[in-house]
Amino acid sequence: MMKNKIVLSYRFIILVYYLLAFLIVIININHLERVLIYSLILIVLFGIVVHIYILNIPKLLLSNKYIEKNLSTVKEAIDKIHNKSINDSLITIYIFLLEISNYKEEYQNFVEQNSKIIFDEKQNRHWYTIKLQYYYNLNKKDEYLKLYDPQLDNKVKNPLFKIMYLILNEEYEEALELSKKVTSQQKDIDYVMRLYYRIICLEHLEKENELNDCINEMVEFNDQIHYVKEIKDKYKK
Numbered sequence: 001m002m003k004n005k006i007v008l009s010y011r012f013i014i015l016v017y018y019l020l021a022f023l024i025v026i027i028n029i030n031h032l033e034r035v036l037i038y039s040l041i042l043i044v045l046f047g048i049v050v051h052i053y054i055l056n057i058p059k060l061l062l063s064n065k066y067i068e069k070n071l072s073t074v075k076e077a078i079d080k081i082h083n084k085s086i087n088d089s090l091i092t093i094y095i096f097l098l099e100i101s102n103y104k105e106e107y108q109n110f111v112e113q114n115s116k117i118i119f120d121e122k123q124n125r126h127w128y129t130i131k132l133q134y135y136y137n138l139n140k141k142d143e144y145l146k147l148y149d150p151q152l153d154n155k156v157k158n159p160l161f162k163i164m165y166l167i168l169n170e171e172y173e174e175a176l177e178l179s180k181k182v183t184s185q186q187k188d189i190d191y192v193m194r195l196y197y198r199i200i201c202l203e204h205l206e207k208e209n210e211l212n213d214c215i216n217e218m219v220e221f222n223d224q225i226h227y228v229k230e231i232k233d234k235y236k237k
Helices: 004-026 032-062 067-081 086-100 104-113 127-139 141-147 148-156 160-167 172-181 187-203 208-218 226-234
Strands: none
Touching: 032 127, 067 086, 086 127, 086 148, 104 127, 104 208, 127 141, 127 148, 127 160, 141 160, 148 187, 160 172, 160 187, 172 187, 187 208
């Protein structure tokens, strides 16, 4: 259903755009300068609408708890929509959904097979965060530390990558404090990931009581998320 909403709503935007363009030409058939001015305005408005639409796709998909369902949804949408800008956005979401799910091999294969596009600064505005996460997941510590850039990190405005950086540098106290700074009360994927890294820090710092509290909180989440499943499997008893 989500796939159809993405495809149909995108096609609806395109249809409205062409209808408006046609009406402008018909109404102002004898006034070429008006046609040009209105066309420019329409192009700008179209760009704004599509941009807003693209930004809201992740909210539609990542708010859903059913990770596996959304994986197939995004994959099918990628295959159906051939517009480059939307394709790039959907590919980014697809990588993220693969990364947080229990499809480690598929995640690695997909990133490697599409690395030229995914890691290209000009073609993918999310290349930096995807590459950092990829290096972390594959235990490529040196590559992560080399790529990590505080200036780029500030632009991303997501503390997760600094938390990973601190963990790799074995600065667990600082990473722990940063993981506790929750900007939203919503217990979403971002919250789960912070909780996961908090558990890693607490393990190394041997803070047993706080660790137990975090584990008990983590196991309440959906184990379609690999961060949750890993903690559940590790602390079954």
